[in-house]
Amino acid sequence: MPELPEVETVRRGLEPWVVGKKIKKIEVVHKGGNRSNTFAPFSAVEGAKVRNMRRRGKFLWFEVNRNLGLVAHLGMSGQFIIQERKAPDEKHLRVRIDCGDRRRELRFIDQRTFGWVAIDQLVQEEGLEIPTSFARIARDIFDSQFDREKVIERIMKKRSPIKPVLLDQSVMSGVGNIYADEALWLAAIHPERLANTLKRSEIEDLLSSVKEVMSAALKQGGTSFDDLYINVNGESGYFDVELEAYAQDGEPCSRCGTEIRRIAFGNRSSHFCPRCQPRRVAKKVGVKRGK
DNA sequence: CAACCGCCCTGGGTGC
DNA sequence: TGCACCCAGGGCGGTT
Numbered sequence: 001m002p003e004l005p006e007v008e009t010v011r012r013g014l015e016p017w018v019v020g021k022k023i024k025k026i027e028v029v030h031k032g033g034n035r036s037n038t039f040a041p042f043s044a045v046e047g048a049k050v051r052n053m054r055r056r057g058k059f060l061w062f063e064v065n066r067n068l069g070l071v072a073h074l075g076m077s078g079q080f081i082i083q084e085r086k087a088p089d090e091k092h093l094r095v096r097i098d099c100g101d102r103r104r105e106l107r108f109i110d111q112r113t114f115g116w117v118a119i120d121q122l123v124q125e126e127g128l129e130i131p132t133s134f135a136r137i138a139r140d141i142f143d144s145q146f147d148r149e150k151v152i153e154r155i156m157k158k159r160s161p162i163k164p165v166l167l168d169q170s171v172m173s174g175v176g177n178i179y180a181d182e183a184l185w186l187a188a189i190h191p192e193r194l195a196n197t198l199k200r201s202e203i204e205d206l207l208s209s210v211k212e213v214m215s216a217a218l219k220q221g222g223t224s225f226d227d228l229y230i231n232v233n234g235e236s237g238y239f240d241v242e243l244e245a246y247a248q249d250g251e252p253c254s255r256c257g258t259e260i261r262r263i264a265f266g267n268r269s270s271h272f273c274p275r276c277q278p279r280r281v282a283k284k285v286g287v288k289r290g291k
Numbered sequence: 292c293a294a295c296c297g298c299c300c301t302g303g304g305t306g307c
Numbered sequence: 308t309g310c311a312c313c314c315a316g317g318g319c320g321g322t323t
Contacts, residue, residue, distance in 0.1 A: 001316060058317080076316050077301085092301095112301050114317060160294065169318075177316065267296070268316080 002074045004140055004174030005217035007058045010080055015053040017082055018062065018106065021099040022049050023070070026117075029093045038118035039132075045070050045119060050099075057140045057173025061131055069120045069131040072108065078115025081107050140174035141211050152203050158195035164266045165195045166210070175210060178246045179217070181271045183209040185245035185253075190277045191263075191270040217241045245271040 002010070026042035048064035055061070060080075062070035072080070085105050095108040095117045108117050120131035126145075139146045151172050158165045165171055166180040175183070184191050186209035189202060198206075220241055244254055249262035253273035262271050 073317080075300095075318085112299095112316080114300070158293085164294090167317085269314095 001076055001176055001178060002058065002078070003176035003179050003214075003217075004058060004142070005179075005214050005221055007055055007060060007074060007174075008142075008218060009221035010074070011053050011055045011060060014060075014080055014082075014106075017101075017104075018050050018099060019053055020050065021101065022047060023062075023064065023097065024100045025096075025098040026070075027096040027098070029089065029096055039121045040068060040119045042119060044068055056130075056134050056143070057137050057169055058176070059131075059134060059137055059173075061134065067122060069122055070117070071120045071131045071133055072117045073115055075110060075112065075114025075116065077112045078108065078110040081109060083107050137169050137173045138171055141172060141207065141214070142174075146172075148207065151207070152200065155195050155203050156198070156200065160195060161192045161265070162189060162195045162198060162206070163191035163268070163270055166206075167268070172207075172210075174214070177268055177270075178243070179210065179213050181246040182213040182244060184270075184277065185272060186213060188276045190279045191272055192265065192279060213241075245273065247271065 023045050025046060028042065045062075045064055045066060045068055048066040048068075050062050050064055052063040053060070054063055058073060060072040060074075062072075064070060072078075074080075082104050084103060090107070090109045092109050092111045093107055094110050094113075094115075097106040097108070099106060108115070118133075120133050122129040123132045123135055124130075125135060138151075154171055155162075155165055158171075163180055163184065166175050166183065167177065181191070183206060187202065187206040189198070189206055195203075245260055248260040249271055251260050252258065253260055253276060256273065256275050258273055258275040260271055261274050262269055264270070
């Protein structure tokens with residue numbers, strides 16, 4: 001389940017190989033690898049030169065010298081891998097991108113087909129041209145233009161539980177189910193607390209926690225790939241970071257020893273420590289943040 | 292507009 | 308061993 005740190009690692013891995021190359025040919029090997037609403041056929045970017053490898057939240061964008069963008073999302077199991085041309089096709093190979101390299105080619109592989117590669121129209125945003133599909137996506141917490149104050153204000157107005165607000169890519173992008181649970185645990189906030197009942201300081205704390213857990217993951221991912229095999233630790237798609245909450249139900253909380261619980265709401269599962277992350281805030285017991 | 296819900300899909304796991 | 312079921316998840320389109 002790639003989230004921002006994993007997607008950023010993929011971006012960093014792709015960048016040195018793909019920037020400066022020309023997209024020679026894009027072949028859809030297997031259905032499911034492309035969105036039905038792709039703006040134009042892939043041939044529309046063939047011959048274009050890749051200028052930059054960009055990312056917003058979990059969305060990837062090959063910026064090319066043409067009035068179109070090649071965009072991609074890894075979904076749950078998508079991978080971009082630079083492989084030898086002669087390497088046999090993977091079972092779940094969806095899209096093959098030939099960048100004119102004599103030996104290697106870029107492949108998009110996805111088991112569960114929630115990922116996609118598509119051509120997108122460009123649109124103006126603050127004087128810059130970005131893919132249309134990026135316009136709905138809020139800037140992520142590592143973006144230099146990330147407006148922390150605005151995001152806090154926005155969260156304070158939300159009447160839904162804080163967990164789905166964290167997952168809302170139009171509020172702040174890049175956070176998925178795993179790091180949402182990890183950040184809430186770190187900030188000691190119950191996932192079902194209504195966003196508009198959180199104190200400003202709690203939201204500030206939460207945003208710091210989001211950045212902290214993602215930075216830690218990014219640190220891990222940045223060391224373990226080479227340009228031949230851009231990968232996020234095997235097939236599962238997320239780093240082998242030490243998780244404190246996510247999927248830890250039944251395990252003792254590393255802060256207080258209470259069993260981590262798993263609950264389901266909003267079509268998602270959430271994991272939290274019932275003691276460190278009380279639904280109702282007790283007087284001011286002084287729950288320690290972090291470890 | 293905000294909030295919410297069901298759906299897309301496949302591999303892995305579980306229970307009988 | 309086999310089969311039926313269920314679950315995970317991000318994002319999107321539709322509905323309230």
